[in-house]
Amino acid sequence: MAFFSFSGSSSFGSFSSPAPASSLAPPLPSSSPDSSSASPLKPIVLVIDEATDALTKYPQAEAILNELIARCGAFGVHPILATQRPDAKSLSGVARTNLGARIALPVPDAASSRIILNETGAERLPAKPSQPNRLIAKFGVRTQELQAFLIDSRILSGR
Numbered sequence: 001m002a003f004f005s006f007s008g009s010s011s012f013g014s015f016s017s018p019a020p021a022s023s024l025a026p027p028l029p030s031s032s033p034d035s036s037s038a039s040p041l042k043p044i045v046l047v048i049d050e051a052t053d054a055l056t057k058y059p060q061a062e063a064i065l066n067e068l069i070a071r072c073g074a075f076g077v078h079p080i081l082a083t084q085r086p087d088a089k090s091l092s093g094v095a096r097t098n099l100g101a102r103i104a105l106p107v108p109d110a111a112s113s114r115i116i117l118n119e120t121g122a123e124r125l126p127a128k129p130s131q132p133n134r135l136i137a138k139f140g141v142r143t144q145e146l147q148a149f150l151i152d153s154r155i156l157s158g159r
Helices: 002-007 012-016 051-057 061-075 093-098 110-117 153-157
Strands: 044-048 077-081 101-104 134-139 142-147
Touching: 044 061, 051 061, 061 077, 061 093, 101 110, 110 134
Parallel strands: 044 077
Antiparallel strands: 101 134, 134 142
16 A cells, blocks of 8 residues: 555556556656757766675575566666686676676686686686786687786876
């Protein structure tokens, strides 16, 4: 009953009937290219660090995370899940499937590479100081080895 009172209805029949035009929200601004008043939405990035630890400590969080990842794309939200130890049991296949891109830094074995990328390759990345910052990125079906860049806090602060 509280839901119906919140929505301004007193019963399911009046709740499910069409609302009068006067009570409808104003139309959303047009996102067509010829519309000069509409400004593009800024991208939203959702970063979840140490995702494996959170999912291990709170098993009920997996269902919430799966739903969140599945719906993020529809709302322009780009999820990033970070973990130091990839584990097949900690992140379900549903969540991994719904992530549009995957990035793997050097990992110790092929099994860890398969968990992250669904293929081997990250175990062969050089982890030595002579070739730092190598990674493998997978965007859909395309996999590439890339050179990452370093952002130093001194550069950002202007010192």
